[in-house]
Amino acid sequence: MIYNFSAGPAILPKEVLEQARDEMLDWHGSGMSVMEMSHRGKEFMAIAEQTEHDLRELAQIPSNYKVLFLQGGASSQFAMVPMNLLQGKKKSDYINTGQWSSKAIEEASKYCTVNVAASSSDRNFTYIPSQDQWQLDPEAAYIHYTSNETIGGVEFHWTPQIDPNRNIPLVVDMSSDILSRPVNVSQFGLIYAGAQKNLGPAGLTIVIVLEDLLGKSLANTPTLFDYHIHAKNDSMYNTPPTYAMYITGLVLQWLKQKGGLEGIEAINIAKANLLYDFLDNTEYYHCPVAKSDRSRMNVPFTLHDSASDDAFLKQAKLNGLIQLKGHRSVGGMRASIYNAMPLEGVEKLVAFMKEFADHHA
Template identity: 45%
Template sequence: MKVHNFNAGPSVLPKEVVKKSAQSVINFNDTGLSLLEISHRSIDFLEIIEKATCLVKRIMNLNDDYAILFLQGGATLQFSMVPYNLMNQKAAYLDTGFWAHNAINEAKKFGQVKILFSGKNKNYTYISKNYHIPCNVDYFHCTSNNTIVGTQMKIFPKTSIPIVCDMSSDIFSRKLDFCQFSLIYASAQKNVSSAGMTIVIVKKDILGKLKKNIPSYMDYKIHIQNNSILNTPNVFSIYTSMLTLEWIENQGGLTILEKKNQYKAKLLYDEIDKNHLFENKIHKENRSNMNVSFFLKKKNLEEKFNKMWKKENIVGLDGHRYLGGYRASIYNALPLESVQFLIEIMREFEKKFS
């Protein structure tokens, strides 16, 4: 049975990654042990984390000025870890969505937060480019892709201030100059791995400048010194991320994946725009290539549409509980055929009820 998985996270992974991960749970590398049983300090695991680290740097074209960490606590923990390590007095933030707003609320516990732009009064349907980053802030924080509403930053500001970016829902989906960022973090359960692990990519020279007594688990420098195994890491999720990173390279890297993602997104947005029953509320220049939100123009048709797509083995199409409507998350591993199939369902629905 073919299932079309549009879940926002945990979400679709490449089939070969799922197959290899599943096999590793039974017998990892012919060791006679399950991956779930091996020591996180064994040579087997150290090889996994080393390979995953090298793959991240190679795919993102980063040098050894950057450290790669595989941590726990999700992006939510990073909302606190970032200001704990980087905020002396003041930081600048963009309020572009629900998670960006949560990051701001956590940062306020550590110092002054200057909000350069907020889209909250417009239901986060657009991202302004008209903001100025002050020269007296410790860092600038942005969220590259907003999973709930479906907006995405297409360009990033030029500044001498360290840029921190939450890339949880679009990391490894497009080619960027990643050297423009001083710190990137991303929860893994969108484009990288299973839930329970967060990738942090940090430029080492921005750390250790504050006179703070930072708790060990919250201190990036200590995690770097301990190669991400200050405590027992999520072995399974790190292994799965390594497999996904191998898959990304085998696909041709970020340039190829970006073209595929743009094509999938264009197909779906074009259908929404011309279909008489559906609408997308996001400004066109800010539409996400990862999370496509849309609504029925006639709310009384929702029950019929829900019945139709669920009958066709489509899963995860419900919009976020805060927003309603529908959301198709079309991450790297989602096949083109799943997007085409959803479009067919939307067209069939239009014929019946337009």
């Protein structure tokens, strides 16, 4: 049995892959693969409608929010957010907690003055700045943060509270922890996420946006970067990433079978606790992230002697544990334990890590 700890594109549920295999050549007697269907045909329209229905049900998305199925990855949203949400203003607030926050800040700076209201760069992005440290700009059009930093392994386990007297949308990049736990969608103006970590294959980006925020994009916004255009056309203005939408729909059905977001959260907590408890009770491994801000999705750690990194990765692979190398900018190791990673995979990883430490300490 191989357990894939890749940060993305990442592991998908075995049951989903098996169903996709069985439906590959002939979806429900249509005589077509989903990849061959017209995106406007009745067969794919049924898939798209069910996928949106299941997403709305799982995440409890209010009716006054639009769900968009887009291309371009979450990185495209770094530009689309300011293009659509500045709405006559010239400033925005960003919270910088790692590399993905930094990229979003860099891109938004092309369209407005970005106020970095808080940053954890002083400690190499190993913690989340508490909200009482934030220095928000009263003239900002929106507040943006990244709920989980895939590379650094820090995660918001709380939702920022916005002054009710300020009519300002809260925007969040949830690419690597979307649907890993329940959230109150009504607290956000806009949620976006690339699919390739917790939802499905690469190529699909989900945007959940409050209807009131639509229709006020910058004058020079390209048509395909205008949320309002996609909303008016039910994400069918151009050909959407149809097969990625189909697989995401299967993942959503799998999540419902797991007890919804409450059920999957309990599993994710158990997996994370198992791995972090081991890391905290060994001298051979070290996790640099502040305990209160540790990600349930991405667990970075280092070995006592970095000279053993290659041996660790080689032996892990021989034991069926793959894609554990940390991001090149951070080094060390990283275990990504998204929704689809079974508890058994984390148990096997911990057993291997203990055995490796016993032989190399």
